[in-house]
Amino acid sequence: xxxxxxxxxxxxxxxxxxxxxxxxxxxxxxxxxxxxxxxxxxxxxxxxxxxxxxxxxxxxxxxxxxxxxxxxxxxxxxxxxxxxxxxxxxxxxxxxxxxxxxxxxxxxxxxxxxxxxxxxxxxxxxxxxxxxxxxxxxxxxxxxxxxxxxxxxxxxxxxxxxxxxxxxxxxxxxxxxxxxxxxxxxxxxxxxxxxxxxxxxxxxxxxxxxxxxxxxxxxxxxxxxxxxxxxxxxxxxxxxxxxxxxxxxxxxxxxxxxxxxxxxxxxxxxxxxxxxxxxxxxxxxxxxxxxxxxxxxxxxxxxxxxxxxxxxxxxxxxxxxxxxxxxxxxxxxxxxxxxxxxxxxxxxxxxxxxxxxxxxxxxxxxxxxxxxxxxxxxxxxxxxxxxxxxxxxxxxxxxxxxxxxxxxxxxxxxxxxxxxxxxxxxxxxxxxxxxxxxxxxxxxxxxxxxxxxxxxxxxxxxxxxxxxxxxx
Amino acid sequence: xxxxxxxxxxxxxxxxxxxxxxxxxxxxxxxxxxxxxxxxxxxxxxxxxxxxxxxxxxxxxxxxxxxxxxxxxxxxxxxxxxxxxxxxxxxxxxxxxxxxxxxxxxxxxxxxxxxxxxxxxxxxxxxxxxxxxxxxxxxxxxxxxxxxxxxxxxxxxxxxxxxxxxxxxxxxxxxxxxxxxxxxxxxxxxxxxxxxxxxxxxxxxxxxxxxxxxxxxxxxxxxxxxxxxxxxxxxxxxxxxxxxxxxxxxxx
Numbered sequence: 001x002x003x004x005x006x007x008x009x010x011x012x013x014x015x016x017x018x019x020x021x022x023x024x025x026x027x028x029x030x031x032x033x034x035x036x037x038x039x040x041x042x043x044x045x046x047x048x049x050x051x052x053x054x055x056x057x058x059x060x061x062x063x064x065x066x067x068x069x070x071x072x073x074x075x076x077x078x079x080x081x082x083x084x085x086x087x088x089x090x091x092x093x094x095x096x097x098x099x100x101x102x103x104x105x106x107x108x109x110x111x112x113x114x115x116x117x118x119x120x121x122x123x124x125x126x127x128x129x130x131x132x133x134x135x136x137x138x139x140x141x142x143x144x145x146x147x148x149x150x151x152x153x154x155x156x157x158x159x160x161x162x163x164x165x166x167x168x169x170x171x172x173x174x175x176x177x178x179x180x181x182x183x184x185x186x187x188x189x190x191x192x193x194x195x196x197x198x199x200x201x202x203x204x205x206x207x208x209x210x211x212x213x214x215x216x217x218x219x220x221x222x223x224x225x226x227x228x229x230x231x232x233x234x235x236x237x238x239x240x241x242x243x244x245x246x247x248x249x250x251x252x253x254x255x256x257x258x259x260x261x262x263x264x265x266x267x268x269x270x271x272x273x274x275x276x277x278x279x280x281x282x283x284x285x286x287x288x289x290x291x292x293x294x295x296x297x298x299x300x301x302x303x304x305x306x307x308x309x310x311x312x313x314x315x316x317x318x319x320x321x322x323x324x325x326x327x328x329x330x331x332x333x334x335x336x337x338x339x340x341x342x343x344x345x346x347x348x349x350x351x352x353x354x355x356x357x358x359x360x361x362x363x364x365x366x367x368x369x370x371x372x373x374x375x376x377x378x379x380x381x382x383x384x385x386x387x388x389x390x391x392x393x394x395x396x397x398x399x400x401x402x403x404x405x406x407x408x409x410x411x412x413x414x415x416x417x418x419x420x421x422x423x424x425x426x427x428x429x430x431x432x433x434x435x436x437x438x439x440x441x442x443x444x445x446x447x448x449x450x451x452x453x454x455x456x457x458x459x460x461x462x463x464x465x466x467x468x469x470x471x472x
Numbered sequence: 473x474x475x476x477x478x479x480x481x482x483x484x485x486x487x488x489x490x491x492x493x494x495x496x497x498x499x500x501x502x503x504x505x506x507x508x509x510x511x512x513x514x515x516x517x518x519x520x521x522x523x524x525x526x527x528x529x530x531x532x533x534x535x536x537x538x539x540x541x542x543x544x545x546x547x548x549x550x551x552x553x554x555x556x557x558x559x560x561x562x563x564x565x566x567x568x569x570x571x572x573x574x575x576x577x578x579x580x581x582x583x584x585x586x587x588x589x590x591x592x593x594x595x596x597x598x599x600x601x602x603x604x605x606x607x608x609x610x611x612x613x614x615x616x617x618x619x620x621x622x623x624x625x626x627x628x629x630x631x632x633x634x635x636x637x638x639x640x641x642x643x644x645x646x647x648x649x650x651x652x653x654x655x656x657x658x659x660x661x662x663x664x665x666x667x668x669x670x671x672x673x674x675x676x677x678x679x680x681x682x683x684x685x686x687x688x689x690x691x692x693x694x695x696x697x698x699x700x701x702x703x704x705x706x707x708x709x710x711x712x713x714x715x716x717x718x719x720x721x722x723x724x
Contacts, residue, residue: 418562421562421563421564423522424558424561424562424564425572425576426546426550427523427546427547427550427555428547428576429550429576429580429634430575430576431547432545432547434575434579438564438567438571438572439564439565439566439567441566441567442564442565442566442567442613443565443566445566
């Protein structure tokens with residue numbers, strides 16, 4: 001019986017890495033519930049210009065007019081009570097350029113999550129958001145000299161309006177869906193990034209989103225513009241402590257890749273199991289450019305996320321590599337969208353989902369290649385792995401391909417880790433958790449190889465911890 | 473004397489009793505063969521000893537060098553030094569042989585200690601050479617798409633790497649051609665010595681030409697009905713199992 005205690009202890013220490021919080025006093029609090037006054041409060045606290053306030057107010061009306069998409073999505077969405085959520089919380093901190101200037105509780109939080117350490121090791125820039133606002137933001141000096149901009153949306157829309165305003169809300173319009181409208185009304189925090197022509201940012205820029213408060217909604221807004229021939233990798237990580245009540249995270253992320261540019265956007269989402277994670281992510285790829293979404297969803301109660309690429313310019317390439325792990329009490333509803341809008345555009349979707357126990361995973365795909373286009377290609381692979389008879393997986397691929405010379409390949413598979421496989425591995429001395437995590441890692445191995453090293457290590461570690469927790 | 477000691481073991485699958493007061497002791501350093509007609513419970517013994525949850529222990533005891541084995545998890549039994557070479561090893565997609573063996577070796581180390589990569593590969597390659605396995609094999613997914621011979625060779629490779637003190641080989645000869653059989657037997661013979669006790673389960677005498685047992689047991693209807701020297705296997709070969717059935721079938 002000693003091993004059971006051991007496992008329990010490991011869970012208590014390791015798996016709960018993000019499950020802690022420091023008491024925090026908020027100087028700015030928009031209160032509970034959402035109405036026009038909430039939106040005005042946010043605009044005022046942030047000192048935004050009138051056009052932004054109007055943008056927000058218009059979005060609020062769109063949000064209110066749209067029904068919950070439960071005609072196709074899960075009824076679990078109805079569990080979100082918008083009138084009980086707090087939409088803006090901050091200590092009034094300005095993002096510091098030095099960790100020493102970050103308020104104590106926030107600094108301790110990010111240190112426990114290992115952010116400053118990662119920054120030293122391999123990042124070109126970091127932004128660390130605590131509830132509604134960034135607490136820390138810093139980019140390597142060399143990049144600033146090259147004209148790279150890495151700021152939050154408030155600063156981005158105020159100080160660099162000429163760059164960001166033309167693209168703001170253009171790839172994902174307010175009315176795209178109920179949650180993009182919600183974000184457009186109350187957005188706060190996130191990254192606005194501009195990489196000038198020909199500048200290749202070698203190391204990743206990273207944002208870390210931390211929810212600390214209960215009954216809270218985090219609504220960051222990200223807009224990344226890579227000008228002609230520019231290259232950038234952006235990485236986001238997220239955690240929250242466990243609360244009894246539901247927490248909402250609803251981001252909007254827009255990417256613009258100009259001619260010949262490359263954007264790689266990596267997400268490792270590890271929310272606690274009370275978080276509704278409802279995110280809209282889309283990129284616009286101009287001629288010869290490439291947009292790549294690498295999306296790993298490990299935590300949350302419900303994630304709904306379908307990163308997409310609009311392939312607008314000739315020979316543009318779009319890619320979504322996605323890994324979702326749904327454990328007990330979790331539903332990962334993820335997928336990808338590829339909208340081909342020019343000749344010779346290519347897209348690739350590889351989605352792997354793992355359902356453990358009663359965890360549920362859903363893949364939704366959308367691939368469109370209209371009739372007038374020539375020589376477009378799509379490849380879609382979605383594989384599901386079930387660990388346990390209770391798990392559930394669904395696949396809804398929607399592929400519309402018309403016209404001549406366009407080709408599409410679609411493969412889907414569902415496999416199971418059998419009791420015999422687990423027994424076989426245990427008979428070699430591996431614990432049940434180690435056996436499961438080994439087979440899960442085996443399942444996603446070919447995909448993880450595509451990831452930058454640091455993230456593949458992190459991902460494998462997270463899966464190991466998750467598997468440890470899933471063994472009863 | 474250190475031994476794998478099975479005393480009056482009773483095992484059921486569902487409600488059906490398969491092993492009935494099965495008693496057998498394999499001293500360390502010896503190779504015992506367990507023979508018998510199909511359906512007498514040979515594989516049940518192997519799985520039950522390894523701790524498979526489908527096999528219910530209804531009575532008896534098992535000691536590995538004096539430590540009680542029953543009630544332990546399969547991985548604890550393995551770490552104590554028990555190894556089961558499966559009759560039908562399963563496929564583990566995406567997990568390479570090298571990674572698997574490394575994880576299995578790691579599982580045997582105390583917390584905080586890491587398998588040393590260089591030594592691990594040196595050992596692995598050495599054992600593979602002995603089994604005439606191509607080095608490229610280490611990168612292949614465990615048992616995935618393997619031929620029968622490759623699977624069994626891979627079982628022996630695992631056994632050589634994990635260095636158990638007691639090995640149970642469940643019909644290792646099934647599905648092997650004569651060359652593969654010879655290589656597998658050579659692997660087992662290399663491990664033979666004062667540090668290994670082995671129970672070789674087989675239906676045919678053929679394997680015992682290559683792995684010469686110290687003791688041969690004949691099993692029927694869930695228990696051992698006859699034990700003897702290696703000549704007993706030859707006798708079974710020439711007379712078949714019919715006489716066992718006639719002699720030991722319960723009176724109706």
